[in-house]
Amino acid sequence: MWVLGIDTSCDDTGVGLVKDGRVVVxxxxxxxxxxxxxxxxxxxxxxxxxxxxxxxxxxRALAEAGISPRALDLIAATRGPGLIGALLVGFTFAKGLAFGLDRPFLGVHHLEAHIVAAWPEGPSPPFLALVASGGHTHLYEVLDLGRYRLLGATLDDAAGEAFDKVARLLGLGFPGGPELERLAEEAAQEGVEEAPFAVPLKEQKGLDFSFSGLKTRAVQLLEKGYSRQAIALGFQRAAVGHLLEVLLKAKERTGHTTLLVAGGVAANKTLQAELKRAGLSVFFPPKGLSQDNGAMVALAAHRRALKGEASHPLSLDARAYWPLEEVSHLTGVE
Known part of the structure; x- marks a missing residue:
C-alpha cells in the first residue's frame, strides 16, 4: 500500500511517501x-x-519514489491542530488530489502522527508518550491507536518554544533549540559553571509543565552579567531536569516503564541521555521524523487503515484546535 502524507501545520512543508509502513521518501x-x-x-x-x-x-516526492500519482492507494494530510491558514493549504491540496484520483482520504491528527513516528511495532500499549515541540508539550497515556488519556500539559510556553526564545535572547537566531544545545554542550566540555536555574513546579501534585519562568530567569541572569555559555548550560539542564522529573512521577503513578518521546525536542541529545539513564524503556523517532514532516502523517494514516479506517468525507474541515483525547479509535473525525 502506497500512502502519501502531507503536513503544513506550521512553517515546514512536509511531503512523505510510505509503502507498507516503510518510509520511502x-x-x-x-x-x-x-x-x-x-x-x-x-x-x-x-x-x-x-x-x-x-x-x-x-x-518531486513521487519522482524520487519512481511512481505515478495513480499508484497511490491512500492520501492523507494533517487536519489539525495548527495554524489554520497553513493547515488549509495542505489539507485542501490533499483532498483535491484524492478527489481527482478517486482515492480514499484521511485527515490525521498532528500529535498522533508525531506519536506514531516514534512508535515501532515493538511496544504494545499501554505506555507513556511525551510530545514536546515548539508548539506542544503534552504527556499522554496511550491506551491504543486513537485512545489517549491526557496526563499533563504545559501551563504556558511549550518546551521547544522556550528553547527558541532563550536562544534568541542569547543571539542564536531562529529556530534556536539546536544552537542552544550546541552552546550548552560546548560549555560543559569547557568546564563552564552553569548559571543558577531552579527546576519548575517542584512541589506540584500534578503532571504539568511550565517553562516561562526559565525564560524570565534567563533574562535576569543575562542582565547580571552571566555568560551566554553559562546561561545555555543552566537553562538546558533545568528544562531537561523538569521534563525528567515529571516523566518519572508519571512512571510511578501509572506503573508504565515504556515511554515514547516525539516532536522536535526529542532530538535533544541531553534529554535522550537522561531518559535512558532513568530506567525507562525509551523510543525516539528515527532521524528525520522528529520535526514536522509528511512521512509521519503517512505512517499514521497507514496504521489507521490497517485498523479498518477506510476514508473520511471530503467535506471534512480542518481544525486549528483539536485535543488529541477527542480523536476516536476508528473515525477520528470528531
Missing part, C-alpha cells in the same frame, strides 16, 4: 530563512510559502 521544505528576521513564525507568510511549495514538492 520524506521531503521537507523549510521556511527558517523567511521567518528568521521576525524571530518567529509569521502565519500569513507561512501560508503563502506552503502554496508555492506544495505541488512541486509532491511531484
Amino acid at each position: 520524506n521531503l521537507i521544505r523549510s521556511q527558517v530563512d523567511l521567518h528568521q528576521a521576525y524571530g518567529g513564525v509569521v502565519p500569513e507568510l507561512a501560508s503563502r510559502e506552503h502554496l508555492k511549495a506544495i505541488r512541486p514538492l509532491t511531484e
Whole structure:
C-alpha cells in the first residue's frame, strides 16, 4: 500500500511517501530563512510559502519514489491542530488530489502522527508518550491507536518554544533549540559553571509543565552579567531536569516503564541521555521524523487503515484546535 502524507501545520512543508509502513521518501521544505528576521513564525507568510511549495514538492516526492500519482492507494494530510491558514493549504491540496484520483482520504491528527513516528511495532500499549515541540508539550497515556488519556500539559510556553526564545535572547537566531544545545554542550566540555536555574513546579501534585519562568530567569541572569555559555548550560539542564522529573512521577503513578518521546525536542541529545539513564524503556523517532514532516502523517494514516479506517468525507474541515483525547479509535473525525 502506497500512502502519501502531507503536513503544513506550521512553517515546514512536509511531503512523505510510505509503502507498507516503510518510509520511502520524506521531503521537507523549510521556511527558517523567511521567518528568521521576525524571530518567529509569521502565519500569513507561512501560508503563502506552503502554496508555492506544495505541488512541486509532491511531484518531486513521487519522482524520487519512481511512481505515478495513480499508484497511490491512500492520501492523507494533517487536519489539525495548527495554524489554520497553513493547515488549509495542505489539507485542501490533499483532498483535491484524492478527489481527482478517486482515492480514499484521511485527515490525521498532528500529535498522533508525531506519536506514531516514534512508535515501532515493538511496544504494545499501554505506555507513556511525551510530545514536546515548539508548539506542544503534552504527556499522554496511550491506551491504543486513537485512545489517549491526557496526563499533563504545559501551563504556558511549550518546551521547544522556550528553547527558541532563550536562544534568541542569547543571539542564536531562529529556530534556536539546536544552537542552544550546541552552546550548552560546548560549555560543559569547557568546564563552564552553569548559571543558577531552579527546576519548575517542584512541589506540584500534578503532571504539568511550565517553562516561562526559565525564560524570565534567563533574562535576569543575562542582565547580571552571566555568560551566554553559562546561561545555555543552566537553562538546558533545568528544562531537561523538569521534563525528567515529571516523566518519572508519571512512571510511578501509572506503573508504565515504556515511554515514547516525539516532536522536535526529542532530538535533544541531553534529554535522550537522561531518559535512558532513568530506567525507562525509551523510543525516539528515527532521524528525520522528529520535526514536522509528511512521512509521519503517512505512517499514521497507514496504521489507521490497517485498523479498518477506510476514508473520511471530503467535506471534512480542518481544525486549528483539536485535543488529541477527542480523536476516536476508528473515525477520528470528531
